[in-house]
Amino acid sequence: MFISLLRYPLGCLLAVSLGVLAPLSQASPLGTHEYRQADAWPFGPLVTSGRDIKDTRNQTVVYAGANWPGHGEVMIPDGLTYQSIETVVTKMKSVGVNAVRLTYAIQMIDEIYDNGGDDITVRAAFIQALGEANGTARFAEFLQKNPIFDESTTRLQVYDAVAEECAKQEIYINLDNHMSQGAWCCNTRDGNSWFGDTYFNVDSWTRGLAYMADHGRSWRALTSMSLRNELRRPDNNPQLNEESYHWQDWYKYVRQGADAVNGANPGVLVVLSGLDFDTWLNPVVEGTALEPGSGLFDRADFAGYGADKLVLELHNYANNAANCDGLKRDLYAKGYRALHPEDPKTAEVFPVLLTEFGFAQATAWDSVYATCLAEMLAEERAGWFIWVLAGSYYIRSGIQDYEETWGLLNHDWSDWRSPDYIEQGFMPLVRDTVSP
Template sequence: MKFSFALLGLASVAAAVPSPQLTNDGVSARAAWPNGPFVTSGRWILDASGKNLTYAGTNWPGHADVMIPEGLQYQSIETIVQKIKSLGMNAVRLTFAIQMVDEIYANGGKDITIQKAFVQALGQANGMKVLNQVLAKNPRFSASTTRLQVFDAVADELAKQQIYVHLDNHISKGMWCCSSTDGNSWWGDTYFSAANWTRGLSYMADHGRSWPGLTSIGLRNEPRDPTNNPSLSRASYNWEAWHGYMRQGAAAVHAAHPDLLIFLSGLSFDTYLTPVVRGQALTPGAGTFSRDEFAPGYAGKLVLELHNYENSIGSCGSLQGNLLRNGFEALQGGTGSGVVNVFPVMMTEFGFQMDASTWKGVYASCLASFLPSLKAGWTIWVLAGSYYIRSGTQDYDESWGLLNHDWSAWRSPSYVEGALKAMVRNTLS
């Protein structure tokens, strides 16, 4: 299947952005990396100089039971970030759980130590064992280091190596994500308090003011039907309620940190945003999506994000068609396209088995060409070669991880050299 990209609007819209002020030596006062804050204009994200940019990166989970970024028992933060940088990537989607912020509030405003975090997640013996491994690999830390201080150190190293941080609220209760029965599916679900969610977003956005490389935040990972809570599903699992909650979350972030781009994810595990893009009714109501309904001052901060895991799809044309219909057509627009709202769109999750051959299949190879052809940003799932704990199994091996179990090397060197590095280059060129 062929698509015309004549409507992609590849011409820069830099003229619409005010020129940055100059210092006495003639160097732009805002030209230093990351040259923010970023804004949106049509299908593009623009830096402070009005230059088009996008993300090509990976996911670094920090939302699970321990609630700190994974892998630090095996490698130092510096080593892990160097691995990311060696791919040419410019972004990391760094995930967090609302529970971390809830515990800070419950503890009188103080975060808990990583010693307590490991022990409560892994048990006394294993928790202390893994903690000591983390301290050996990352001697800047101690048992009294807090979880947020670990996030700070990760953000600091990413900034040193000029990699953007996209912070992502992945889940409410710190655990493996995601299922429709995990109590984190939808606002009002067992662990998903709307009030705690907005409080957590506000807290993390404000805390992230100290991170020079923090450029954006995702309001919620994979909203989905709470199938084990049929009354909640009937009452509010719909586009109208989604719209109201997205506005609440965006307002909380913008009030705390107005420089951030704000990513909106769709329904059904964030697999489609068609009603938003096509201006269709946000059912069961009759209203449609409008940037004007978001508070003045940050309508130019909104980005759409989608996930896709159609690993068994039979043809690249089918996958491309699905992606366009589900929201990537917002990058195109144009008369007769059916697109009402043009947006930047990014694929913040896709992934597959990291072995010698899966990357050569239809799904992976199609995305490797299609996303760069759209100049659509992406972050692959997942960097992690293993997890402190996943679904009750400690030191869980991640066969989809870019890195091997001890985070020391690429799990599939043939994929990295044969496709991934080129995908990064072609996206950012």
């Protein structure tokens, strides 16, 4: 059944998605979808309860997973010229992974709208990103490794297949808008840094969030959506930097994004990231002024879902950390305090996910940084996604078939890059956070 659906014209498959802003789409029978999830995995929709994420059985859900990038120039999940979707998901499941942070670019949705509602084919996407010769060759490899697809397969249908396989193997999906452009992320001059930056059109962003949230209604594994990866200073735009890069505008725009997601798919958790590459969330957690104004974070501003659908995320790449206690104190002060209602400085209690951290697999897996984060995640029983699953990328920063030394998998995605880390570090981390 699934294979035949992949061969339908995209216009049929996306008829509901394209109506995301229409009243009929908003009235679609989510209750049926919720009931189906409530009595079977993922036992959703998930909700927050204080510092925890809970399912319909009142069981605590702790994400233990990896980032699977799909926001690059091809705009499909990486690795599929080397391995099948089933192989990659099975590989994750074999070491206990229960969640994946799946990334995408707003450009993909913009192109769908620009193309009259039709997505472009994967073949066209490879050629657009890699050139005629290399794109054609890589597409042939993609088909050879994934024979469920054909010449008419579109980018969104690849995401659908990933979601289907994740559901089959009971792996939660946190869908993350990583970039506006389909490109490698991130720096402060890439035009994707902040709301209103060169390529960061707020209307396109909220439209894209709503589109993917609505499209994801059919993904049984979709349990949460991150609004934006690594909000950061727009150094390429001095005026925007001076006038808008602050917590007050963060709050204005994040509420728009959260409303777009929840309005299109009330079932998913909404994940909020902080400033400076998502490294601190203090005003939200501590209830201090959202400067330069005097307003405060208020769950009531997220009408109808603020009490039980909001989650916070942090990133940390303090790879040169030499002192574990210092690293723990820094993370606690910048966001993990939200897990501790007993702390008098905690104004708002939230689940907190460490959605990015990582290191060179072969050389740094037993560093102070890597072992300290694993220790803290176990102590906090906090959800996490390591950067990164990918052993290579279709293209990164202009280099095709780019080697990723931080990848859990090797270059052709066939095996673990560092079996020692998987056995001595990664699998114990999964065990100690998910089933302490």
